Amino acid sequence: MSDASNTNRDDLFRGARASRRQAWGVVALLVAALLLWLVFAQWPDWLDAILISKKAFLSAILNGLTLAGLYFLVASGFTLVFGLMRNVNLAHGSLYLLGAYVGYEVADRTGFWLLGVAAGFVIMAVIGLVMQVVVFRRLEGDDLRQTLVTIGISIVAADLMLAVWGGTTYQILVPEWLTGAIKLPVITAYRSNGAAVYLVYPYYRLVVLAIAVVIGIGLWLMLNRTRIGMMIRAGVDDRDMLAASGKNVHLVFAAVFAIGAGLAGFAGVVGGSALSVAPGEDVRYLLASLVVVIVGGMGSVTGAAIGALIIGLAEQIGLVYFPTYGVVITFVIMVVTLSVRPQGIMGKSL
């Protein structure tokens, strides 16, 4: 009797779970269908009236995606460092800006943009390594002091950069083969003579998005498929246990810090080419990566990707549809995340 009722209840649960999963599947399908329709159908007038125009809407979505790519590049290093060392590196934005300036100088002098990108990554990785060895290793285990030191470094770095490069806005020139706009196979409108108007989008921005996706997959593979990735994940979960099992934690720390700093520098050059380089960028990207990481979950690369996607899209859509309150949206998302799921979307509960 009791057995029967148990199996019955299990079945019931299983049934409920299955139908719930099915329901989510249906919702996902509907959303996908809606998106496809939004992209490919010719919009009726009432939709144009609500969303300004198909061109504006699709551009906002694409821009949101490319901005998310940029945010992801910056935030992934930030989140790795935090996850492993519990060290909130508030000088991360300075690494971004310095990387951008270094990239500008190298690209400008050699005439090769790719060389600038490489220099941005390598030099920032080295600087990150030096910071880890010279500063953070001395203060190990003292999280608050480490954080305060990074604030100090960021302030000093900002003024030094202002002294060297001045307040002028720099634009890193991308090579010819990356410039220009391309026609996407999406029709946004028909002219009165019946000719189709296609969505035109800057080529370089699509490249930024592709780079971010490739690096994201690379990071994921490194973390989940390699030995050092295994050590990093073990370190995120329990630093002391990893050290006790005979691994050289300092080596892991240094490697992670170098990768994180290098990615920030890399993002600086890539972002400085898409947008521009000027004083104040350091704080902006620091703030962006803080929000991204808080929303996505501290210490998780997947979380950084999800957070970057949400924040990037929210920022761009906000900019077009509610320009006045656009800035607020980002922080509303952060506040909601903090109150509903304080550890972030992919974060482990503390």
Next chain:
Amino acid sequence: MSMTRRTMLALAVATGLTAPAISIAQAESMKIGVLATFEGAFTVLGEDSERGALTAVQEFGGKAGGNDIEIIRGSSDASPDSAVRAARKLVEQDGVKILVGPLSGDEGIAVKEYAKTQPDVTFLNGSSAAQDTTFRDPAENFFRFSTDGAQWMAGLGTYAYNDKGYKTVATVAEDYSFPYTQVFGFMAEFCKAGGKVPSKSWVPIGNKDYSSVIAAIPDDVDAIYVALGGADAVNFLSQYQQAGGQAPLIGGSITVDQTVLTAKGRLHDILVGTPAAGPTADTNDSPEWKAFVEAYKKQDGAFPSPSLFAHAYYVNMKAALLALDEVKGDLSDGGKKFREVLSNLSFETPTGKVSLDKNRNAIADMFLTEVSEAADGTLLNKLIKVTPQVNQTLGIDEADFRALGKVSRDNPSCP
């Protein structure tokens, strides 16, 4: 060893502490605060404004009313609260009795409000150009010898409609008081001439990514009026070019200023031929302007031609120094006499005669310009036309002008 080291350290600290005291005791100096944006998106602008202020100080040989001038810098980041914080520091800690600044529109309104709480301190505007800094609810001790953003637009709207033949224009501008004032000034003429403005985009200051904004601009406008400053302008322009933008541009005063024209990048092609208006023109060939350019170029890191920020800080600083000479450096009455002199001051600037109206806002000449390329490849604002002695109500009767209402996102409107 450690003992001597510690003693040395103590000595060094003691010297450091006493040294400033000695220098203060030495000379009776006149402290003047210069408040500008030395941080944030408007850093370039702030740096150039300081060059302008220093040009005026050097013109007076570093002395005013017989005393040596001591310049104390205050730094803000274009946000009103940072400007008030910097102003408080200058007034309440450094004890300046004269303050020149701030640079940006919202900062001006905030500092004007702060000025009301410090009646013994005299505030001269830097380059902030929001209308309501002086027009509505002004402060008795806040003077603006550098005109406002609507005045700067004199002649542009008519020129765009009649000479350029633009019938519909979309606007893109930052979302705060100064661009509201600029758009107001442009539309006041443009709409009166018969033009239409179907779309206005307001973007937050310091925005980086304009591509979505660019995509939302209607395809069928004749031109785009852009009132963005510093890094914002550079970002917009380069992304507009990347997106393959076709419509010609019309520039706000600070959009095609030297601070933007000298930026490093591919702005060249889309900027040449852009009409704009403002308080200065790079190719002005009056001897006064040329002398000013020469004096300005002696400053460190100067642009090929002074930006309007350098010009505005120069004019305001010069007004302060002229008035200080007049009262022989005597501010002992809480600056009352000094302010009286300022109110009645009228003097020749590099851009013509400047005098104040009853709200202590300047009446001055305005310049209609067009971006052109100099022989050496640098970009310059070529002078097209001078509109003489523009006042704050743009020549409209004051009561009628007031009835037009406060500038805002939605005022004026002519879709």
